[in-house]
Amino acid sequence: MNIRRFTRLTNAFSKKLDNHKAACVLHFAYYNFCRIHKSLCVSPAMEADIADHPWTLAELLA
Numbered sequence: 001m002n003i004r005r006f007t008r009l010t011n012a013f014s015k016k017l018d019n020h021k022a023a024c025v026l027h028f029a030y031y032n033f034c035r036i037h038k039s040l041c042v043s044p045a046m047e048a049d050i051a052d053h054p055w056t057l058a059e060l061l062a
Helices: 017-034 057-061
Strands: none
16 A cells, blocks of 8 residues: 555556566665554564664665
8 A cells, every 4th residue: 555656547657667666675675674663663674683773764775
């Protein structure tokens, strides 16, 4: 429900497969490394001991 590129009726619809893949990868990376989840109170990467702090967008894109 968070990725509007899967529905054709929006302006964010991906016409090229490479653009669609890049958008999905960015969304999943943000979801797992940057976003603090309410039920966990940490990011999933922190819960799995992959990261020691929630990443900023600058860290994600660097």
